[in-house]
Amino acid sequence: MKYRQVEAFHALMISGSTVRAAEIMGITQPAVSRLIADLEHSVRFTLFDRIRGRLVATPEARLFFREVDESFRGLDRLRAAAAGIRDYGEGTLRIGCFAAGSVSLVPAAIRAFRAKHPDIRLTFHVKSSADIRNGIVDGQYDIGLAADEIDNSGIDSQVFCSYAGVIAMPKDHPLAGHKVITPTDLADIALLGLVAEDRARQRLDALLGAEGINPNYALETPNSATICALAEDGNAVGLVNPMVTGHYAGRNVVFRPFEPNVIFRSLLLYPANVQKSRLIREFSGILLAQR
DSSP: OOOHHHHHHHHHHSSSHHHHHHHHHOOOHHHHHHHHHHHHHHSSOOOOEEETTTTEHHHHHHHHHHHHHHHHHHHHHHHHHHHHHHTTTTSEEEEEEHHHHHHHHHHHHHHHHHHOOTSSEEEEEEOOOOHHHHHHHHTTTTTEETTTTTTTEEEEEEEEEEOOEEEEEEESGGGGGGGSOGGGGTTEEEEEOOOTTHHHHHHHHHHHTTTTOEEEEEEEEEEEHHHHHHHHHHSSSSEEEEEEGGGGTTEEEEEEEEESSSSSEEEEEETTTOOOOOOHHHHHHHHHTTT
């Protein structure tokens, strides 16, 4: 018994004639008849009787067709599964993101992606940049967004964006009247700082140190969004990643440019040496468009 023989039998059963079966298979009518004869020889029972010029399936053929049809349904499921894997990987997308990107940028990309692919299952984890990098290495995430202080070994990465940091402060803070904040403006000012290992924090400290300013950090946090929230309700100011500022529009916090620029740089991360599925490529494109 050969697959092509079974395929001819299935086509004949669902179409009702050797002519239509031949059209389905893209072969000639005599070729279909030969395949059916060979299959009858293989199974050793008659599959069709010719009655008044028509082929009529025997009871044995109808019983055999139940099994054949179930097998073809299984093949259809396999073809659909293969198409899904080819186009979308496993039908899930696992996203890891550092805090600044999770405020509005990545959620906006997720909404746009889900509008196009409502059946794709997503997971979205917000963790430190180091944890996102490690999750990419360990296979926990398909794509990650992280600050540039991570170790780049063992991953594929590309620059996502570079933004000049801004100073967050309450609307009634004395510095709110300045169009631009400079290092000397921050002398003797209570500061809300990013943690010491943050590269933007290190760049800021270097600029302050060059002016002989010893920064007065009242609080340190890994998250720009936390600085914004604390600046809104207190009297301290802090340098933040502008990726988070849109969330605070119209609230009791304002943002002023800082010069010289302190750059916040973020990276898109992928597993190393793994071809990106269509799903990952499409989400990456949507995410890049949100910048």
